[in-house]
Amino acid sequence: xxxxxxxxxxxxxxxxxxxxxxxxxxxxxxxxxxxxxxxxxxxxxxxxxxxxxxxxxxxxxxxxxxxxxxxxxxxxxxxxxxxxxxxxxxxxxxxxxxxxxxxxxxxxxxxxxxxxxxxxxxxxxxxxxxxxxxxxxxxxxxxxxxxxxxxxxxxxxxxxxxxxxxxxxxxxxxxxxxxxxxxxxxxxxxxxxxxxxxxxxxxxxxxxxxxxxxxxxxxxxxxxxxxxxxxxxxxxxxxxxxxxxxxxxxxxxx
Numbered sequence: 001x002x003x004x005x006x007x008x009x010x011x012x013x014x015x016x017x018x019x020x021x022x023x024x025x026x027x028x029x030x031x032x033x034x035x036x037x038x039x040x041x042x043x044x045x046x047x048x049x050x051x052x053x054x055x056x057x058x059x060x061x062x063x064x065x066x067x068x069x070x071x072x073x074x075x076x077x078x079x080x081x082x083x084x085x086x087x088x089x090x091x092x093x094x095x096x097x098x099x100x101x102x103x104x105x106x107x108x109x110x111x112x113x114x115x116x117x118x119x120x121x122x123x124x125x126x127x128x129x130x131x132x133x134x135x136x137x138x139x140x141x142x143x144x145x146x147x148x149x150x151x152x153x154x155x156x157x158x159x160x161x162x163x164x165x166x167x168x169x170x171x172x173x174x175x176x177x178x179x180x181x182x183x184x185x186x187x188x189x190x191x192x193x194x195x196x197x198x199x200x201x202x203x204x205x206x207x208x209x210x211x212x213x214x215x216x217x218x219x220x221x222x223x224x225x226x227x228x229x230x231x232x233x234x235x236x237x238x239x240x241x242x243x244x245x246x247x248x249x250x251x252x253x254x
Contacts (some may be wrong), residue, residue, distance in 0.1 A: 023209060024069075025189060026224050026225065027227060028224050029202060029221060029223050032221075035217070038211055039213065040171075041211050042212075043084050049205065051204065053204075054201065059227065061199045061230070063230050069156040070157045070228060071155070073154050073224055074089065075152050075223075077150050078149050079122055079147075079149035080219065081120070081149075081218070084208070085219075088130075089116065089119070089155065090114055090117040091115050092114040093195055093196050094198055096112070113132060114195070114200070115163050120237040127178035129176070142167055142169065144170045145171075151167055153167050153168065161180040162176060162177075163178075165177075179195060204252075
């Protein structure tokens, strides 16, 4: 009987670990990001930054089960942006975000070392995939039948370093990109593993480098994604749950 209980516990743990996406609660980021440039020189890399991120707790952390990408869906409106500014939606590397905010009390100027979809000012009406502000894909122009500067999108990020962006409209358009390149924090001893391999957080972030200090720019966003818990934690949860069920069964038989 004990062997049956152990087998049941193992099977239940396996089921729990593979079904972890269904157990998580979706995260919704919704609002407006805005700001003004810090100086009158456009695109000089010395601008301003605004962001929105859910609480940095295990329940809100994204991991990558084998063969199952993280999917982010939503809409953004960047019609109020100007040249030199853009909105990014995606996952920021957990280690970088924690170090930036807990140790340095800032957002690392911008959160890099990540997997992002970047949306540009309405008059430009295109998006890119990127893992930092120096490495990015080619331009993906908005889908036919849409309003310039308003994007309806799906972003898929896989643990193998690939991501894909689909813009929805009268007919969908899409592109892919391989992320995983670190930039200015390369070599820091606190890194372990590759980019996003130890978890990530859902983020919306706005970069402002317009060269205009007298007026602000803004972008609206509504995005949803379901966190993927750390696989080992789900196995442990499954074993504990199965063990409790098995113990109750044994007590009944006694």
